[in-house]
Amino acid sequence: MIAPEEERMLKTLLVEMFGHISSMRREFAALQGDSKGNFATMTDTLDAIVENTETAGNAILESMEAIGASVTKLQGVNDPTAASVSDEILDSTNKVFEACAFQDLTGQRVTRVIKSLQFMEDHINRLVRMWGKEELARMAAELAVPSTPNLMEGPKRPGVAISQDDIDKLFA
Numbered sequence: 001m002i003a004p005e006e007e008r009m010l011k012t013l014l015v016e017m018f019g020h021i022s023s024m025r026r027e028f029a030a031l032q033g034d035s036k037g038n039f040a041t042m043t044d045t046l047d048a049i050v051e052n053t054e055t056a057g058n059a060i061l062e063s064m065e066a067i068g069a070s071v072t073k074l075q076g077v078n079d080p081t082a083a084s085v086s087d088e089i090l091d092s093t094n095k096v097f098e099a100c101a102f103q104d105l106t107g108q109r110v111t112r113v114i115k116s117l118q119f120m121e122d123h124i125n126r127l128v129r130m131w132g133k134e135e136l137a138r139m140a141a142e143l144a145v146p147s148t149p150n151l152m153e154g155p156k157r158p159g160v161a162i163s164q165d166d167i168d169k170l171f172a
Contacts, residue, residue: 008139014127015140021121043114043121050107050114057103064096 002010067089074086128136 011131011136011139012143014124014131015136015143017120017124018128018136019140021124043118046110046114046117050110053103054107057100057107060096061100064093064100068093 071086071089071093074082077083
């Protein structure tokens with residue numbers, strides 16, 4: 001049996017985690033331009049990033065392979081300048097292949113993060129269902145959990161961001 005103070009601590013931590021996940025969902029939805037706050041899951045967005053990065057990486061690799069084939073044709077020409085330039089191009093091509101290999105490792109790491117987030121999100125949601133949303137909402141109000149800072153803030157598009165002139169007026 002859990003002692004009342006331990007149960008309260010668990011509920012407090014659960015309220016904080018659930019609140020943080022909810023806040024992140026709203027921020028991701030806002031980044032996607034959805035003013036209603038609709039957002040399937042954070043992992044859906046990360047999955048899309050991995051897929052798009054993989055597609056871009058494959059396009060780069062295909063183009064580099066085509067460049068390599070063209071350079072091989074140039075190497076058959078009996079011209080020392082062409083051979084030297086071909087070697088330079090092949091060296092640069094190999095560097096691009098190495099960078100694309102790094103991109104693949106990045107995708108694998110993001111996939112691990114996605115699985116971890118899914119695990120945490122699933123378990124937090126199960127705990128919320130177990131204790132009941134009403135009980136946790138009551139506790140959240142009781143705790144008056146401070147809102148987390150907006151971690152998704154960053155550069156804004158023109159027309160959305162505050163202009164430099166407006167900022168200057170504030171300090172004038």
